[in-house]
Amino acid sequence: MNLSMLFDISVHRHASKPALIGSKKSYTYKELEEEVNRMASSLQKLGIKKQDRLMVILKNNIENVIIFWACQKLGIIYTPVNFRLSIDDFYFCVKDIEPKVVVYEPFSEHLVKKEVFAERPILIGVNGAKADISYEELIDQGTSSYSRPDISYEDIAMILYTSGTTGVPKGVPRTHINEYTSSLAHIIQCRYKTFDRTLLAVPMYHVIGIRSLLAVSLLSGSAVLMTEFDPKDSLQAIEEEKVTCLFLTPTYYHDMVYHPDASQHDLSNLHTIAYSGSPMSDELVRKCDEIFSPQRFVNHYGSTEIYTFTYCEDIRLKGSGGKPGIHQNIRLISPNSRPDSMSEAEMKEGEVGQIVINMNSVEAFKGYWNRPDATRDAISSDWYYTGDLGYFNKEGNLVVVGRADDMIISGGENIYPFHIENVLKEHPGIREVIVVGEADKRWGQIVAAFIVPEDPSLKVQDLDQFCKKHPQLSNVNRPRKYTFVSEIPKSKTGKILRRKLREGFYEQI
Template sequence: MNLGTVFECAVSRYPNKIALVQGNRSYTFAQLNEEVNRLASSLQKLGVKKRDRIMVLLKNRVETVCTFWAIQKLGAIFTPINYRLSPEDTQYCMNDAEPKIVFFENSSERTVMKAKFNERPILIGLEQDKGDLTYQELVARGSSFSESSTIEDDDIAVMLYTSGTTGVPKGVPRSHKNEYASTMAHIIQNQYELFESTLGVMPLYHTMGIRSLLAMCILNGKYVLARDFDAHTALTLLSREKISCLFMTPTMYHELLNYPSFSEFDLSSLKKIGYAGAPMSIALTKKCFEMLKPEHFINHYGSTEIYTFTTCSILKQKPGCAGKPGIHQKIRLVEPDPSGASTPEDIVPQGKVGEVIVHAGSIEAFKGYWNRPDETRKAIRNHWFFTGDLGFLDEDGDLYIVGRIDEMVISGGENISPMEIEEVLVRHPKVLEAAVIGEEDEHWGQIVTAYIVPKDGKITVQELDQFCKQNPKISNFKRPRKYVFVKEIPKNPAGKILRHELRNGNFQKVDF
């Protein structure tokens, strides 16, 4: 089933149920559909057709949701990108996707206006006199919408951008079938029911955000928008809107539970919680049970490419466990080989650490990266997706994740390439060498930690941080949050950085 039809089915079932809440304003499914249709008809008049990429640099807001559904009705491809990306990464994504239209707002205006397009798209702003047209003008000029073409299940519905080991973003095209199947799996795995309600705080450029939006649509549930995450706003909305289910990163739960006046909010309606995007510490897992008292609590382990790998809903007995394969999945653990020489037949015995691979024939699985056949060949081998994650199976066959082959840092649910940060740091005139690792952190899951061999004894943390802030190649969330000055970086005979040595404390500090 294509996503436009999914939405129309929800509208026809319960047109007067509340679909969306933003601030003090709510939309029924019928009201939301009216704005979506007006927007879709205007986009159609602008020449948007099947398979056109529509790039969206917006926060979670009514306009983003309406744009998503209008694009699905047109058979075009919803292509959101993280508005916090560096100008360089944003420019890359724009020219890689070659969008027909770009939607933007104040937070992303400067990046969009300074971009050098291979072929200039139509620019749609949210504010007056910004871009070629405004969102409000499109809605005002719109009329009833008639389907322009047949949309097949295998047509691309969404393309999300994810960072790989090189730090260069990769487009992940996902079909209507992928998205529908992933959402149905999400509903089953989280034990959601008709008329649930959730906090729409995970950004809609992220697979977790898309999943929450689609799940609420299928269940005629209430999707409560939060443009930016902060604990006070989240707790206020959870209490006021009597939200029943929550799907967030561990970082968000950490901020929520550590808010000073947490106990003043009524969260008695919240029954089902889940997390993904990064590992959750045992301490935080226990705190979630103690303070939120969920009836169902799930760890979802997956990726943008294949939504579900495994899930675990016995976190009270096994905190931190990734659990067993999802309802559409087969997984294996194989001999880890950073060079990519391992095969799906190189299975490791139970209890031994191996690379997690997932069958790429799953209905939830993408078919390959956008314009990146080289990366597709590396990731999908013999019909198996090689995740790059390291894990082991316990005596019950439950999976535990212990790290990454490529040493990717995962901070606040975002993938960060150490090499990308190192390449910037070594350009500082007072830096001889640099090595970056992810250091475990209760709040962020991991923080970016930089080990620096200084050229100059007068080097300071403050000037390095300022240097990174001013560099267009580093997005703000990728900046190191900790610096350690050392005499040398541990390496193997071939000159490869031994990050595990740094992680294990095998280095000598420099004291100024």
């Protein structure tokens, strides 16, 4: 199975069903196929061949989806790039991928500079962007027929770049079988249904955006396009288009459920909401349950490299990372060892260890694009080193406690920030809290808590007394420093950027 076959089957199964729903135009599967074929034939006439890279700098618009499927028809490697990257990181991606084609809009036109490319690609403009040729011209000049190449399920379908929050971005090649099986697993783990409708709100340069599109396409369902995420518009689209399932980051959910109009929308068609990318606070879980009232509330724990590690069928009941995904085998090893030391005893129930994932999964990538050094660091003896720490609870569910890099070592003691954060979140005067290790001459590191206060009258002394009296917090885990900040630094997809706190990039209040 390759993604082109997946698309063809969905078209032939239910040609008249809605496939894409945009703000200005919508497509049935048959109409979508016609435009995809016209784009594929035009790309082929331009000399773009199987496994050439096509770079996309687009938002979640209809053109982006059509180009994605045209790439799958021709075996072209679809390479979406985060347009919010720094200039240096963006140009790194350009040089790394060496695209034969670059597709962009007016908002991203300034990024496309001739001197950046080792070999000048063909430039395609969307929505009026100045380029060699426009998207509209390619559609007009295209035909319904093209020469279909032989596409193996082991061919690369796309390359997704990681966020690069701890270094330069890394390209993650994803094969057709990777994406097909990951989408199938997502459907099973979320219990999606035929003809489901989802909100395609997370950008398609992110694994969540791609997964949302492919999952509903497998089910002859509909993707409701959100060119730019807006909480009010999203709530309205969920109501008007009768959206049945959501897969978003916690930040997206937060912005919707705390919108003042959230409770005024009819969201009763939703049967499943799922999230990934970062943890969700207990308060946000409660608020999502109140506003969306889903039958299923699924937590996915995974990565771009290997889609799902574990999943929890209902975070309201279990509150953990859950069980391994249907294609996965995971282990916990000593926090201070590497995955190639698999002869070491595995962690017992309740013991924190580093999480490693078996690379024989059909969802697993084979290694980073042009980065043998990064591949060696991440993969050893058929195990993928996640860099995360966790433990198995009494029910055998994985509980993720944070990044290995975030572990604090103070006076020789291993301290896990999540435990302290969970205690501090119980204080009514705190809106958000993140704990990091701060260098200290005597202890090596001390526990430092960064607080976004809910109550402006909150004082350091109040928090110190709260922690001293809390039965679940030992003295060694107690914060030795508190800093009140206006906000916790996060990436666009909601990941906490602890590094920025350590480096002083915050606004103290």
